[in-house]
Amino acid sequence: MLESFAPTMAPRVRFAPSPTGFLHVGSARTFIFNWLYARHNKGTMILRLDDTDVGRNTQASVDSIFEGLKWLNLGWDEEYKQSERIDLHRKTAWAIFEKGLAYRDFTPAHTGEAEKSGAQGTWLFNPGAREISPAESDRRAAAGEPFALRFRVPHEGDQAVRFTDAVYGEQAKLAADIEDFALLRSDGMPTYHLASCADDADLRISHIIRGQDHLSNTFKHVLIFEAAGSRPPQFAHLPLLVAPDGTKLSKRRHGPVVSVTTYRDAGFLSEAFINFLCLLGWSPKNDRENMSVQELTEAFSLEGINRSNAVVNFKESTVAAEATPPNVAIPSEVRESDFAALGFAAPEDTFDPKALWLNAEHIRALPVEELSARLLPIVHAAGFQVTEDKMLRITPLIRERIKLLRDVLTAADFFFVDQLPPYDPAELIPQKGDAAMARRVLEKGREVLANVEFKHDPLDQALRAAAQELGVKAGQMFQPIRVAVCGRKNAPPLFETLEVLGRETTLKRIEQALQKIA
């Protein structure tokens, strides 16, 4: 082959969402795989808005897509809008018509959904439409009669349309089984198939990496490319992302967990989210799982993509499915905080456990300064006043205790507030102890902590010595103090915590605890 002597060209790939809904996780994964392929091969990443369906496009969808992509923070090299390229699409369609490979169909468009489900057998073309003579076709068109332009699929004989998919291998389908699909609608607007192929050819797309739901459409696309005189690009179809019940992801059925911004708002790190999505339908084949974007880029290849659908294992919120009337659309700006109101479970148990684990891993891998900087705005947004410096000292204490960035709010709350929220005084009572012991421990603690230096080692020594003096175990000494200063039993290590809290706050909270059990 001649091509084999030519230097291999840098690939050009595209992500082509249609703005008819928010950016969902499946689309995000398609974007990521395209991006990874482009970067791995030093190619070009193109973003193209496939907005030819004017009736269903919304600005809100466009915004949602950009919002989601912006969070992913991967970027792209070129950007196009299909709606600005309609002349090209029409030109392509009429060129195909001129070659005799398309014809005008004056049959009125199917109106209802009636035909869809009841369709028995295969519909290939509208009766009579193919046979209209060129002269009559021209005459009726000139008379202003509306028509759709259809591709004249060669149904006679047993010729097959073929292509090789990088993931699914050799594909062939009898042309006789392919219907005469539309190129131009009766309003003159291009259909998805035509616009997509015309643009792919014009933008010199070398690899089309997209969802498997397009696998059977690809036969039509090959027909269009060939009719337009272009060589079809390399195709690579991705297995679909499905819900735990096996059905495709849908916001109405599955709630906000399918929207990219939900992950962002819940406190996912975009790099963890990307990592998670990459592991769905692709494998580096060396048992690596926790990977940075850099590592993913290096490891990515089309060969690692597998063929069966992958389940995003979030918790099915059946309550919501039943409680939410099916005809009530959930607004796209639904936030994690509204989950409960809508009947969805709390975020920590709705997300795929693996996504949560990866996020925790990525959080721990972040340098303290960076994690702290990411946490700060969340804390501020929640209405707490914390200095950058204090946050920097809190961060190491919670970074192994949070799975989502937002967990900072529950893991470190006692550092932020002046007055601890009310807690059960019974919590102050240590293991195998009683209220009297709790009181003795707190009184001793108050005495010791009034003088000791508020640094880890001196605190450690002083409190342990105090425990010995009182004849209680170290744990019995620490627990009442921990609850007194944190308001709960489960908290970061005591000495580090006291160090950050400082003497004044510590003593004040011990005093309050003492009053609680008085």
Added chain:
RNA sequence: GGCGCUAUCGUCUAGGGGUUAGGACGGAAGAUUCUCAAUCUUCAAACACGGGUUCGAUUCCCGUUAGCGCUACCA
């Protein structure tokens, strides 16, 4: 209905004519520890079913079943 695609632990996956079918998440148990978390150790858990081919199939072929996709003048 037609056409296409898919089938390994609960989930994501590795593997491949002969393996104790590997890893990870999640689960269970234990160790460690001032609680929680993290960490470490251990355990349970899978080749959808039926036919071939073969000395031998989870792996190759066919069928069945199931799931998914397409079957629009949606994308």
